[in-house]
Amino acid sequence: MLDQVHSFPVQVYYEDTDFTGVVYHANYLKYFERAREHLLGVEALVKLYEEQGVGFVVYKAELRFKEGMRFGDRLEVRTRVTVPSEYRAVFDQSIWRDGQGPKVEGRVELCCVNREGRLVPLPDLRKPRHEGSVG
Amino acid sequence: MLDQVHSFPVQVYYEDTDFTGVVYHANYLKYFERAREHLLGVEALVKLYEEQGVGFVVYKAELRFKEGMRFGDRLEVRTRVTVPSEYRAVFDQSIWRDGQGPKVEGRVELCCVNREGRLVPLPDLRKPRHEGSVG
Amino acid sequence: MLDQVHSFPVQVYYEDTDFTGVVYHANYLKYFERAREHLLGVEALVKLYEEQGVGFVVYKAELRFKEGMRFGDRLEVRTRVTVPSEYRAVFDQSIWRDGQGPKVEGRVELCCVNREGRLVPLPDLRKPRHEGSVG
Amino acid sequence: MLDQVHSFPVQVYYEDTDFTGVVYHANYLKYFERAREHLLGVEALVKLYEEQGVGFVVYKAELRFKEGMRFGDRLEVRTRVTVPSEYRAVFDQSIWRDGQGPKVEGRVELCCVNREGRLVPLPDLRKPRHEGSVG
Numbered sequence: 167m168l169d170q171v172h173s174f175p176v177q178v179y180y181e182d183t184d185f186t187g188v189v190y191h192a193n194y195l196k197y198f199e200r201a202r203e204h205l206l207g208v209e210a211l212v213k214l215y216e217e218q219g220v221g222f223v224v225y226k227a228e229l230r231f232k233e234g235m236r237f238g239d240r241l242e243v244r245t246r247v248t249v250p251s252e253y254r255a256v257f258d259q260s261i262w263r264d265g266q267g268p269k270v271e272g273r274v275e276l277c278c279v280n281r282e283g284r285l286v287p288l289p290d291l292r293k294p295r296h297e298g299s300v301g
Numbered sequence: 302m303l304d305q306v307h308s309f310p311v312q313v314y315y316e317d318t319d320f321t322g323v324v325y326h327a328n329y330l331k332y333f334e335r336a337r338e339h340l341l342g343v344e345a346l347v348k349l350y351e352e353q354g355v356g357f358v359v360y361k362a363e364l365r366f367k368e369g370m371r372f373g374d375r376l377e378v379r380t381r382v383t384v385p386s387e388y389r390a391v392f393d394q395s396i397w398r399d400g401q402g403p404k405v406e407g408r409v410e411l412c413c414v415n416r417e418g419r420l421v422p423l424p425d426l427r428k429p430r431h432e433g434s435v436g
Numbered sequence: 437m438l439d440q441v442h443s444f445p446v447q448v449y450y451e452d453t454d455f456t457g458v459v460y461h462a463n464y465l466k467y468f469e470r471a472r473e474h475l476l477g478v479e480a481l482v483k484l485y486e487e488q489g490v491g492f493v494v495y496k497a498e499l500r501f502k503e504g505m506r507f508g509d510r511l512e513v514r515t516r517v518t519v520p521s522e523y524r525a526v527f528d529q530s531i532w533r534d535g536q537g538p539k540v541e542g543r544v545e546l547c548c549v550n551r552e553g554r555l556v557p558l559p560d561l562r563k564p565r566h567e568g569s570v571g
Numbered sequence: 572m573l574d575q576v577h578s579f580p581v582q583v584y585y586e587d588t589d590f591t592g593v594v595y596h597a598n599y600l601k602y603f604e605r606a607r608e609h610l611l612g613v614e615a616l617v618k619l620y621e622e623q624g625v626g627f628v629v630y631k632a633e634l635r636f637k638e639g640m641r642f643g644d645r646l647e648v649r650t651r652v653t654v655p656s657e658y659r660a661v662f663d664q665s666i667w668r669d670g671q672g673p674k675v676e677g678r679v680e681l682c683c684v685n686r687e688g689r690l691v692p693l694p695d696l697r698k699p700r701h702e703g704s705v706g
Contacts, residue, residue, distance in 0.1 A: 180319045180320070180321075180325060181319065181325055181327070183319050183320035184315045184316065184318045184319065184320070185315070185318035185319070185320065185321075185322045185323075185371070185372050186315075186320075187320045188320075190315060190316055192316070236320070237320050
């Protein structure tokens with residue numbers, strides 16, 4: 167998983183835009199998160215939370231906005247993940263349209279916490295993975 | 302509480318609008334809910350949920366949109382609540398601007414459920430109440 | 437288009453839920469709208485707005501909530517549209533999970549307005565249509 | 572305006588949280604923007620956009636999340652603005668609760684663009700200002 171660029175499609179709906187005609191800036195963080203959930207596996211995330219009480223938490227995010235996306239745009243979220251330690255996952259993510267970009271770039275850093283809010287090691291992201299399993 | 306009209310102010314921000322220039326239709330449900338939370342008492346709702354595991358749940362909503370509100374508008378949410386049975390609270394809510402309205406009208410019906418999702422009687426809404434206490 | 441049930445998939449993400457563990461009630465209106473946009477054709481809606489300044493506007497919505505959907509759920513939005521007059525389109529929409537439902541039911545009524553906010557006739561929804569064209 | 576810390580209150584509602592029990596990370600960007608709008612003056616922003624077609628645009632944002640805020644929390648957004656050039660405004664913003672914090676810290680950088688999306692100088696933020704006027 168770590169050597170690949172993960173690609174995830176996003177459609178811009180009414181709900182995503184604001185009165186200036188472009189996507190409201192905070193919503194790109196939503197797009198990035200949807201992509202991360204699919205990269206990690208939605209079912210695996212559900213299982214991790216329900217069985218172990220462990221969830222991913224964003225502790226840092228950086229965003230650069232280069233061009234505003236518009237209603238009806240079909241976007242691609244490109245994500246590359248690196249794991250600098252057993253406690254931190256760093257996602258470099260960007261927004262592309264018609265193969266052109268990046269229109270928005272971001273780095274989002276996550277850790278895992280348990281039910282008590284304590285830091286725990288990440289599940290193993292380096293093994294081959296299918297939708298529905300982490301590690 | 303039951304014989305009064307409760308008034309709650311809402312400001313329209315960037316986040317609330319869409320590219321057509323007006324407030325995105327689903328967001329009026331958010332405005333209505335903020336008003337209901339203040340009418341019921343935010344602290345009381347927190348306490349009810351944390352101590353008894355009981356929360357209010359919307360089971361029915363009806364909305365009529367007459368005029369779109371815009372960025373920068375200072376709105377008033379007017380709410381009147383009736384309690385037709387010990388299990389149901391009916392909130393008649395509307396959006397006003399500069400004392401003129403209703404611009405949007407709604408009826409939202411709620412019940413209370415416990416941690417297992419079972420229906421439980423409402424807390425007593427008929428007694429005098431201060432912010433921070435239900436019943 | 438008018439005799440068919442349109443089916444649209446929706447995934448429940450973090451962003452859709454609230455602290456009670458289920459999808460925040462207003463967000464089902466977002467799911468319904470995404471489905472309507474695909475039924476009508478996203479590109480056609482963009483073209484209609486950019487070339488003629490005409491857009492669809494919700495003037496009435498009714499919702500019944502039967503069961504709360506959860507993080508990770510893969511939902512289906514089922515939509516049937518009727519056109520009682522040349523000015524009104526009525527969408528009967530519902531949420532299904534694993535082929536079971538409806539979990540949420542709604543009726544959303546729309547009209548079309550031009551740049552001045554005047555009511556205009558709907559584009560013809562009765563002709564065969566492909567994604568990218570209305571009528 | 573430039574030498575002061577601007578304080579803005581935010582209440583955490585159902586709509587702001589996700590199923591893990593805390594505020595969804597992207598929503599702090601909404602809180603920060605509401606505070607910036609009040610600091611700059613909502614009416615002035617409306618006037619600037621309607622009369623000159625000029626609006627503020629976020630081109631960079633950095634966020635650090637230290638503790639998750641919860642339903643019912645009454646927060647304070649503290650904002651300090653600096654203007655390193657006539658084209659850039661830098662907002663250092665943070666979230667406080669019960670006078671304790673920062674729970675979330677951010678730096679959000681904005682510029683102004685006109686209707687054609689061209690960069691234009693900022694309105695003068697250094698003069699005394701009242702709600703309802705920029706510069």
